[in-house]
Amino acid sequence: MSVLFGIIVGLALGLTGGGGSIFAVPLLIYGLDVAPRSAVAVSLAAVAITAAFGAVESHLRGVLEVRAALIFAVAGMLAAPLGVYLGGQVSEAVVVLLFAALMLIVAVRMMLKARRAPAESAIVRARPSAQAGADPGTVCRYSTDGRLRLNAPCSAALLLVGLVVGVLSGFFGVGGGFLIVPALILITEMGMHRAVATSLLVIALIGLSGVISAVFAGRDIDWALTALFVVGGLIGMFGGRALARYLAGATLQIVFAVAMIAIAVFIGVAKLWL
16 A cells, blocks of 8 residues: 555645645545554655755756755755744644645635646746746746856745745645646746656655654654655656656546545544544
């Protein structure tokens, strides 16, 4: 079951570039009977390792913005320990219920985006280049040589958003891809394909910081379970990348959103009434 659940997470991550890792915690808690705080730590480790392999593959294809990812990730890595600490200050029930609320928010956002701008949901079909006609308010722009201009405003924007993602990653045990991708699209001229690739490196680095913090915080991490989850995650992620050209799009985003809503409702019912 560990490998199967890992495949589900990896498949979602490979197809959408974010949002897949949000399934890991509930699958670990309710599918494998892992304690919530341990599930957060295992999720961070499994998602970070899986994303790292995806980042290497993206870099080899030349669609990874390494410099932007490192700035984003440094802020996230600094903030992730704060998220882990805050998660340890509240009860496990509160963490789980807040996680369910986060899933609902992300799911609604995915559905609205898929309905309003279906073309933008086809992540893997987007060209790995700067978007034509970018919003004039975009902070980070590309120069004529095709390199992203990392000036002071651009770097500050990447750092600020990275801090927010890092706290959420440490607190909930998610990679943060569902926040990283839209953030990169909002503040840079990156196309969706390049933003997805860049998010994988950010997820890997922030997740690593969260894992280290969890270990020092005394969280129990079942490394055997984590290894099985990673094996499934890699199978699912590369399978998702291969299938993405046929399946990615608005319909797929809606399917994932519905699945997240169903899981969030189940979590809420299980915690409040069961």
